Amino acid sequence: MTHVSDLIGTDIEKYLQHHQHKSLLRFITCGSVDDGKSTLIGRLLYESKMLFEDQLAAVEADSRKWGTQGGQIDFALLVDGLAAEREQGITIDVAYRFFSTDRRKFIVADTPGHEQYTRNMITGASTADVAVILVDARKGMLTQTRRHSYLVSLIGIQKVVLAINKMDLVDYAEAAARRIEDEYRAFAAEIGLTDITAIPLSALVGDNMTAPSQRMPWYHGPTLMGFLETTDIDESRLQAGPFRLPVQWVNRPDQDFRGFAGMIAGGMVRPGDRVRVQPAGRESRVERIVTADGDLALAVAGQSVTLTLADEVDISRGDLISGADSPAEVADQFECSLVWMADEPMLPGRPYLIKLGTRTVPGTVTEPKYKVNVNTLEHLAAKKLELNEIGVCNIALDQPVAFDAYKANRETGGFIVIDRMTNATVGAGMLHFALRRAHNIHLQHLDVDKAARSALKGQAPAVLWFTGLSGAGKSTIANLVEKKLLAMGRHSYLLDGDNVRHGLNKDLGFTEADRVENVRRVAEVARLMVDAGLIVITAFISPFRAERRMARALVAEGEFVEVHVHAPLDVAEQRDVKGLYKKARRGELKNFTGIDSPYEAPEAPELRIDTSACTAEEAADRVITFLQLRRMIA
Amino acid sequence: MESAQRLTHLQRLEAESIHIMREVVAEADRPVMLYSIGKDSAVMLHLARKAFHPAPPPFPLLHVDTTWKFRDMYAMRERMARESSMPLIVYHNPEAAEMGINPFDHGSQIHTDLWKTQGLKQALDKHGFDAAFGGARRDEEKSRAKERIFSFRTAQHRWDPKNQRPELWHLYNGRKHRGESLRVFPISNWTELDVWQYIWLEQIPIVPLYFAAPRPVVERDGTLIMVDDERMRLRPGEQPETRQVRFRTLGCYPLSGAVESGATTLVEVIQEMLLTRTSERQGRMIDHDSAASMEKKKQEGYF
Numbered sequence: 018m019t020h021v022s023d024l025i026g027t028d029i030e031k032y033l034q035h036h037q038h039k040s041l042l043r044f045i046t047c048g049s050v051d052d053g054k055s056t057l058i059g060r061l062l063y064e065s066k067m068l069f070e071d072q073l074a075a076v077e078a079d080s081r082k083w084g085t086q087g088g089q090i091d092f093a094l095l096v097d098g099l100a101a102e103r104e105q106g107i108t109i110d111v112a113y114r115f116f117s118t119d120r121r122k123f124i125v126a127d128t129p130g131h132e133q134y135t136r137n138m139i140t141g142a143s144t145a146d147v148a149v150i151l152v153d154a155r156k157g158m159l160t161q162t163r164r165h166s167y168l169v170s171l172i173g174i175q176k177v178v179l180a181i182n183k184m185d186l187v188d189y190a191e192a193a194a195r196r197i198e199d200e201y202r203a204f205a206a207e208i209g210l211t212d213i214t215a216i217p218l219s220a221l222v223g224d225n226m227t228a229p230s231q232r233m234p235w236y237h238g239p240t241l242m243g244f245l246e247t248t249d250i251d252e253s254r255l256q257a258g259p260f261r262l263p264v265q266w267v268n269r270p271d272q273d274f275r276g277f278a279g280m281i282a283g284g285m286v287r288p289g290d291r292v293r294v295q296p297a298g299r300e301s302r303v304e305r306i307v308t309a310d311g312d313l314a315l316a317v318a319g320q321s322v323t324l325t326l327a328d329e330v331d332i333s334r335g336d337l338i339s340g341a342d343s344p345a346e347v348a349d350q351f352e353c354s355l356v357w358m359a360d361e362p363m364l365p366g367r368p369y370l371i372k373l374g375t376r377t378v379p380g381t382v383t384e385p386k387y388k389v390n391v392n393t394l395e396h397l398a399a400k401k402l403e404l405n406e407i408g409v410c411n412i413a414l415d416q417p418v419a420f421d422a423y424k425a426n427r428e429t430g431g432f433i434v435i436d437r438m439t440n441a442t443v444g445a446g447m448l449h450f451a452l453r454r455a456h457n458i459h460l461q462h463l464d465v466d467k468a469a470r471s472a473l474k475g476q477a478p479a480v481l482w483f484t485g486l487s488g489a490g491k492s493t494i495a496n497l498v499e500k501k502l503l504a505m506g507r508h509s510y511l512l513d514g515d516n517v518r519h520g521l522n523k524d525l526g527f528t529e530a531d532r533v534e535n536v537r538r539v540a541e542v543a544r545l546m547v548d549a550g551l552i553v554i555t556a557f558i559s560p561f562r563a564e565r566r567m568a569r570a571l572v573a574e575g576e577f578v579e580v581h582v583h584a585p586l587d588v589a590e591q592r593d594v595k596g597l598y599k600k601a602r603r604g605e606l607k608n609f610t611g612i613d614s615p616y617e618a619p620e621a622p623e624l625r626i627d628t629s630a631c632t633a634e635e636a637a638d639r640v641i642t643f644l645q646l647r648r649m650i651a
Numbered sequence: 652m653e654s655a656q657r658l659t660h661l662q663r664l665e666a667e668s669i670h671i672m673r674e675v676v677a678e679a680d681r682p683v684m685l686y687s688i689g690k691d692s693a694v695m696l697h698l699a700r701k702a703f704h705p706a707p708p709p710f711p712l713l714h715v716d717t718t719w720k721f722r723d724m725y726a727m728r729e730r731m732a733r734e735s736s737m738p739l740i741v742y743h744n745p746e747a748a749e750m751g752i753n754p755f756d757h758g759s760q761i762h763t764d765l766w767k768t769q770g771l772k773q774a775l776d777k778h779g780f781d782a783a784f785g786g787a788r789r790d791e792e793k794s795r796a797k798e799r800i801f802s803f804r805t806a807q808h809r810w811d812p813k814n815q816r817p818e819l820w821h822l823y824n825g826r827k828h829r830g831e832s833l834r835v836f837p838i839s840n841w842t843e844l845d846v847w848q849y850i851w852l853e854q855i856p857i858v859p860l861y862f863a864a865p866r867p868v869v870e871r872d873g874t875l876i877m878v879d880d881e882r883m884r885l886r887p888g889e890q891p892e893t894r895q896v897r898f899r900t901l902g903c904y905p906l907s908g909a910v911e912s913g914a915t916t917l918v919e920v921i922q923e924m925l926l927t928r929t930s931e932r933q934g935r936m937i938d939h940d941s942a943a944s945m946e947k948k949k950q951e952g953y954f
Contacts, residue, residue, distance in 0.1 A: 029922040033851060036844075041660035111817075112797040115790045115842045122660040124840055127796075136817055143819035252657060265673040270706035278702075280670040280821065285656070309704035317656045321669035321702070334677050358817055372822055375677070431820045440826040442816040 039117065040250055045126040045141045045174070047165035048151030053182050057151065057220035057241075058114055058127055064227045064242065065116040111141040120246045135168065135391065135405035136358035139445060142172040143431065146250055149178045149241070154187045154217070157197045163204060164391045170208045171354060171407065171447070173427055175251070177205065178244060179215040184233065185222045191235040208394065216241055255318040259343035260284035260292070261421070261429050263374035264336045268323055276307055276323035277332055279375065282428035283421070284340060285317040286324070291341035294332050295419030300341050302327040335376030337419040337429065345419040345429060348451030354423075355382065355410050357402040359436065359443035364401055365410075369443070373418055373432040380414040382434075402444075411452060423447035470550035474508045477649045478547040480572055481640065483556045484565060484619060485582035486611050487597055488589035490628040490636065494582060495556040497637035502552060507650055509552040512539055527608050533564055540568035547572050552650075560616045575647075580640060581622040586611050588629045661849055668695075668837040669702040670821060671800055672784065675835050676709055678825035679782035682835075683740075685771070686712040686731075688724040689901045690857050691786035693731075694846050695838055697855045699784075700735055711738040713783070715774055717766035718743065719754060719903035721879050727858045740778065744770035754905045755884045762903070772808045775832060782825070782833040790842045800839050806830035847921045861920060863897040863912040874908040899924070 024032035048054040114125040126141030128134070142148065148169040152162055169177060179201050187193040194217040205213055216225055217236055224230035227242040239247070261283035268276040286292075290303045306313040307323040316322045324338065332338070339345050357363045365384040370377050385408035387396040402408045423430030434444035471478045481498065483491040492513055502509045518525075522538055525531040536559050543553045559565055569577040589611070590598040601609035608614040619625075624643050626636045644650045658666075675682050684699060686692050699708040712735070714728055732739035747765040754762045775783060789796050799815045801823045816824050825833060838846070850857060867878045869889045876883075877898075878891045883905065885891070896909035897920070914923040 025922060025925045029918045029925075032925075033848060033918065033921065037659060037661060037848060037852060039660050040657060041663045110797045110815075113789050113840065114796060115840070117660075117842070117844070122842075122845070140817040140819050144821075256656065265670070266677045268703065268706055274705060276705075278673055280666055307705070309701040315656065317658070319658050319663055319666055321666040321673070323704070370826070372824065375674075427820055431822070433817075433819060433822045433824060435824055435826060440824070440828065442818075442824045445817070445819045 035119070036117075039120060039122050041122050041124065042147065042245060042248070042250055043124045043126070043145045044147040044149055044245065045128060045138070045145040045169075046149045046151065047128060047138060047142075047169070048180075048182075049153075049159055049161040052151040052153050053220050054127070054151050057149075057180065057182065057226075058125055060220045060223065060226055061123075061125070061242065062114065062116050064223070065118055111137045118242065118246055123245060135164075135356065135407070136445075138165065138168050139172055139356050139358075142169060142174060143427070143445070145172075145174055147176045147178060147245065147248060148174045149180050151180045151182050152197055152201070154181050154183045154193050154197065158200050158204065160392045162201070163394070166201075166205060166210060167208055167389075167391055167394060170210050171356075173423060173447070175210075176212045176248060177210050177214070178241065179213055180220075180241060181215060181217045182220055184217045184224060184230075185219040189217075189224070189230070189232045191233070194236075214238065214244055216244065252317075252319070255283060255426075256285050258283040258318070258426060259345070259421075260286050260290070260338075260340035261318075261345065261426065262286070262322075262324065262338040263376070263429070264332055264334055264338060265375050266334060267332065274325070276325050277336075277338060278321070278323040279338075280321045281316055281318045282374070283318050283426045285315060286322075286340075287315050288312075292324075292326070292338050293341045293344045294330055295337045295339055295345055296347040296417045297331075297336070298347070299330050301330050335374070337374060337376075339419065345421050346451055347417050347419050349414045349417040350452040351412050351420070352386075352449040352452060353410060353412055353432075353446040354407065354449065355385075355402060355412075355434070355444055355446045356407050357404060357444050359441060360404050361436070361443065362401045362403045363408075363434075363444060368437060370435040370437055371412065371414060371432050371446075372435060373420060373448075374429055376418055377435070378414045378416050378418060379437075380412050383411040383413075385410045409449075412446070420448050420451075422450060467548050467550060470548075472550075474550050476507055476550070476552060477576075478550050479552050479576050479578055479644070479649050480543045480547055480568070481552065481554045481578045481580055482543075482559070482565065482568060483554065483580045483582050484559045484622075486584060486586060486589045486616055487558055487609075488592045488594060489582045489584040490633060491556040491558075491582045493633045494580075494626070494628075494636045494640070495554045497633055498640045499554055501637060501641050502650070505650065507552055508550065509554060510546055511554045511556070512542060513556040517542075529608065529614070532608075533561065536561075536564040537567065540564070540571050543568065544571040547576055558610050558616070560610045560614065562617045562619070565619065578624065578643070578647075578649075579619055579622040581619045581625045582628060582636075583618075583625060584628045661845065661852065664838075664841055664845060665698065665701070665849070667821075667840065668698045671823070671835065671837040672699055672702045672708075674823050675782050675784065675801075675825065675833070676703070678823075679833065681778070681780050682710040682782040682784065683713045683775075683778070683780040684708070684710055684737075684784040685786070686714050686728070686739075687786065688714070688720065688728050688731075688858060689786070690846055690850060690861065691788065691838060693855050693857050694841070694849055695784060695786045696731060696735060697853060698837060707736045710784075711740050713740045713742065713774060713778075713780070715742050715744075715767055715770045717762070717770075717903050718748070719762075719766075719882075719905060721858070721860055721877070721901065721904045721907075723858050723860050724901060727856070731856070740774070742770055742774035742777075744773055753882075754903055759906050762906070775808070780832065781827065782835055784835050784837060786838055787836045788841050788843070788846070789836075789839050798836065798839065800836055801825060802834040802836065803827065804832045804834060806832075808832070810834075843924070844921075847917075847924060851917050851921060858901060860898045860901055862916065863895050863914050863919075865893045866896050866909070867891040868894050868896055868909055875911070877904055877907070877909055879904040 046054050112127045116123050126145055128138045128141040150165055181194050181197050198215040217233055218225035218241055225240045227240055262279045262281050264277045265279045268278050286303055288303050288305055292303055293300045304325045304327045306316050337345055366381055368379050368381055371380040385399045388399040388406050388408035390397055399408055421429040430448045432446045433442050436443045483495050485491050495511055499509050499511045522535050525535050539555055543555055546553045600606040601612040610616045744766055752762055752765045799818055804810055868875045869891050875896055894911055897912045898907055898909055914920045
């Protein structure tokens with residue numbers, strides 16, 4: 018069928034031109050020990066005429082010596098490589114096989130089926146576009162079938178072929194195949210696999226391998242080879258994603274040229290595109306896409322290129338060049354799935370090296386939230402991960418890195434874990450998302466913590482968050498509260514517009530976005546100070562519920578006291594201590610809360626004080642009383 | 652959304668090989684490219700020049716020589732070193748030289764072990780190279796099918812098939828202790844046809860011995876051996892005759908089998924390769940010594 022296509026003999030140049038435009042499909046085969054996986058691969062090699070006479074002769078000799086097919090050609094022997102394995106009669110590692118047809122070139126990752134080799138399957142699957150999962154038609158779904166399917170979904174392969182093998186041994190019965198297919202589809206849906214093609218076949222005899230089987234007229238789907246030759250490789254999805262180039266190497270042959278070399282991990286790029294260099298965040302414009310074959314007008318995911326930028330930007334190996342309009346996230350703490358691949362177990366808190374893209378940074382892993390029983394998919398409690406175990410953990414890196422969720426991009430969301438002593442690759446992980454600081458993972462070396470610091474001060478740390486219209490009396494009351502706390506020997510700090518807007522936030526204006534950022538920074542500073550054991554008082558209009566909710570989420574339950582300092586707009590406007598309402602009414606001040614920008618009143622504040630009905634002194638006393646009632650101060 | 656730009660299999664293989672070479676240069680202290688002058692080396696060198704363009708590849712070429720290569724190969728070696736502006740290191744194992752090791756008196760096994768296997772280890776140690784690129788492909792031989800792209804070697808240059816690092820995605824772990832080294836195979840995923848196709852597409856120069864020409868040969872044990880210089884020892888009754896032959900793989904001339912062929916151009920060579928029914932390693936005598944021979948040699952430190 019394939020290489021022996023007539024063109025080879027008649028018009029070789031035309032054949033080569035045709036061959037040159039083939040695409041490349043990588044797939045993995047997974048099956049249990051006796052499912053006939055090696056036979057299936059051997060058959061594909063044989064059918065694609067990739068075997069030479071001397072190789073066939075060697076296999077025939079081997080078949081007599083080692084074979085399990087009673088002297089017949091044992092296709093499995095074509096693919097079982099190492100001497101040690103031959104003796105055991107099983108494959109024990111990941112092997113890569115190659116064949117091509119008139120339409121495609123194929124790379125097959127052949128991985129073992131037995132229990133202890135999760136790591137090999139994950140390795141082989143990490144670069145595959147398609148997974149071929151074998152089941153024996155006589156046995157149906159086995160524990161291993163579930164395990165392999167779970168691993169396939171974990172590593173993010175979308176397309177699955179369910180190869181129902183050995184149909185010759187069940188008399189090519191439709192019912193047998195249907196039963197297995199139905200059971201499999203129900204299970205696969207549970208683990209998020211939906212793109213499934215079930216093909217009943219016999220690798221040994223050759224049914225539905227390359228030609229539709231006459232013995233299964235009830236089957237109308239593709240043959241295995243037919244499916245592999247035509248299924249979509251999904252380049253468009255990767256190219257449609259945001260532009261990502263992990264910088265491998267800075268090419269600097271002389272003073273005039275400075276290029277950033279790497280393989281494009283997502284999206285596409287053109288000269289003139291704005292890019293952001295991450296994690297630092299500087300932006301520039303792509304000047305040239307340099308290759309040895311000349312500059313390109315467009316480069317896409319999967320190509321190795323060298324970019325030059327319009328500006329002198331400090332970039333080194335490990336940086337990520339991203340599309341400026343859709344940059345990657347930057348973080349130093351993540352939740353991830355982790356597959357452990359070493360005999361030495363994964364120990365929480367031990368420093369490892371994490372290699373993500375082209376960046377290698379030190380980091381630690383927390384105790385697993387749970388590990389997964391790959392046979393039952395149950396979540397189990399675990400203190401560590403052993404060889405071939407899979408868990409969900411948090412990781413903390415010593416430096417922030419740019420990343421995407423693994424689901425969005427395998428190349429910028431997958432990482433390996435390297436042992437610092439042996440340099441071995443001991444684990445592989447898939448990033449889920451960055452951790453909110455509120456869910457900060459607990460690092461082992463933080464022996465002095467919030468509890469210790471606040472115990473020293475004899476108080477429970479808290480945030481007193483004053484919110485309300487300008488002129489409602491927030492700053493006045495906040496000042497009085499702090500004076501009273503000081504008099505009581507309490508450690509506090511007042512954050513207000515004066516000490517924040519003039520320093521930390523002096524780059525911010527009064528647009529909606531800037532006001533959100535203003536509040537975010539205040540909330541973060543408050544969180545740090547709470548961590549230091551202080552009672553923090555903030556006095557900002559903070560008009561939006563969402564930001565106040567965000568500030569609340571940053572600290573622990575019960576530490577956030579929202580104080581709504583209320584005055585009716587006309588009362589506040591009448592007070593107009595700073596003359597701001599008048600300015601706003603004249604239109605000289607834009608986005609002024611209550612005039613041309615909304616104030617979203619708290620729905621359930623811890624405390625609500627109406628300053629049109631009490632003095633500032635009375636209001637401050639109410640706050641102190643509240644804290645005492647809550648036993649936040651003695 | 653604009654439509655996707657489809658990459659061909661050769662474009663993807665090329666990009667992957669370039670990625671691998673750049674990773675090595677970024678992570679190794681002293682990389683080197685093992686240059687054996689054959690077609691796989693030619694492709695590898697071509698890829699290296701592309702990977703680091705406009706700079707020259709930032710590593711030297713190392714030829715571990717046996718002194719028994721074809722004359723055409725030595726000429727090609729000098730030419731490519733010149734054209735690539737890469738430093739060329741030629742290493743001869745002094746013990747093998749002193750003992751006068753040759754394929755006639757000592758057989759292919761000892762000859763290969765001393766000149767190549769031992770010579771390679773000595774050369775790497777002498778220059779302190781910690782990463783060596785090689786042009787091996789996974790499709791060449793069964794034990795190679797499971798070779799890693801970054802193949803880790805102990806300080807004694809040993810390969811332990813059970814103790815290789817898993818390779819996921821495009822993440823390669825190039826870390827090692829002092830004295831340990833890596834053999835790196837950037838064209839692991841290429842097949843023989845891919846190599847030929849790429850040579851054709853990129854017009855990469857290769858040794859003329861790959862093309863058929865009238866050459867003096869003797870037929871010995873069913874194999875055609877070329878009489879490339881006066882050191883060739885003829886057995887009683889052997890008389891060199893001129894035949895139209897070419898070579899599918901190149902090594903030491905007394906150990907390389909020629910095939911009779913009319914393929915004088917590149918496309919004819921490819922055509923013949925596609926129509927032939929025997930694999931390229933058949934002409935390479937080293938494989939015939941014993942079963943699983945390549946695996947054994949690898950454990951000992953042969954490439």
